[in-house]
Amino acid sequence: MAEILRIEDLHVHLDTNTGTVKALNGVNIVQQYEEVYCLVGESGAGKSTLALAIMGLLPDTATVPAGRVIFDGVDLLRAGDSHLRRIRGKDLSLVFQDAQAALNPVQPVGQQLQEVILAHSNISGRAAASMSQEILKELGLPEPSHIMNQYPFALSGGMCQRVMLAIALVMRPKLLIADEATSGLDVTLQAEILERLKNLCRDFGSAVLLITHDMGVVAHMGNQVGVMYAGTVVESAEVLPLFKEPRHPYTWGLIQALPRLDDARKRLEPLRGVPPDMVNLPEQCPFLPRCPKAVNSCRLEHRPLMQELEPGHHVACYNPVIPEL
Numbered sequence: 001m002a003e004i005l006r007i008e009d010l011h012v013h014l015d016t017n018t019g020t021v022k023a024l025n026g027v028n029i030v031q032q033y034e035e036v037y038c039l040v041g042e043s044g045a046g047k048s049t050l051a052l053a054i055m056g057l058l059p060d061t062a063t064v065p066a067g068r069v070i071f072d073g074v075d076l077l078r079a080g081d082s083h084l085r086r087i088r089g090k091d092l093s094l095v096f097q098d099a100q101a102a103l104n105p106v107q108p109v110g111q112q113l114q115e116v117i118l119a120h121s122n123i124s125g126r127a128a129a130s131m132s133q134e135i136l137k138e139l140g141l142p143e144p145s146h147i148m149n150q151y152p153f154a155l156s157g158g159m160c161q162r163v164m165l166a167i168a169l170v171m172r173p174k175l176l177i178a179d180e181a182t183s184g185l186d187v188t189l190q191a192e193i194l195e196r197l198k199n200l201c202r203d204f205g206s207a208v209l210l211i212t213h214d215m216g217v218v219a220h221m222g223n224q225v226g227v228m229y230a231g232t233v234v235e236s237a238e239v240l241p242l243f244k245e246p247r248h249p250y251t252w253g254l255i256q257a258l259p260r261l262d263d264a265r266k267r268l269e270p271l272r273g274v275p276p277d278m279v280n281l282p283e284q285c286p287f288l289p290r291c292p293k294a295v296n297s298c299r300l301e302h303r304p305l306m307q308e309l310e311p312g313h314h315v316a317c318y319n320p321v322i323p324e325l
Contacts, residue, residue: 057312
């Protein structure tokens, strides 16, 4: 498969009243066409900041000291605003976590949908309205002509999520970034939205970068998985090897915290401690204070670099978990 997204050594800093937040610290990701790449980690790991960096939507307080974001052969960090405006919404789309807050509250949802279509095509307003109704119908919204005239506050959270997904999918993007797109939704709607994301990959050859903290969603959706901690990817692998033999202690801890339906007697093992202060990050491995496998190298050396332990399985750890025989 051809490569659609490559992120190389990406750093993002955010200036705040309490100091400079080191939100991203050397992120490296490679994603292929037709692939669902799941990015998983605790809140504050930098997943949403990475999505905003790819889209070119970082706040004014953000700086990018180093790194490249290469989408479809073009470095988006150096491409300029005109190029970003041309591809955003057409080739590259983002579904925000809180759809009701992301939609414009003073515009009917139909107008917001048509705005995307008219910005990236030469069709008439009537054709754009018809296209909007069709995508809303595809996403299971009843009476799409009625929904088109509604404002976001008149719709439920699930309906707003479908509208947000319609805006992101209407131009059949090459890459869809879904930032916690199913959080806060009931399991039926969650399963339906995830299935539509899979269909996007299958039917149009698109890629999906799925940001989540739900390991169950990762197991169901992912082809490739990147585990983020303290603004960097600490482990990456295909989904089956990652669940079967997690090698980073953080990934191992996340999986141990999952309930097991096949072993009711197994006790859940919550991760001890809290994520590090992103303003005062240590030079050593940021997982060190919480790690049950720390050795002298972890305390004395700088942050470990990614190394390939098995083909396609990369880990940033001085003392990775040894698989059970």
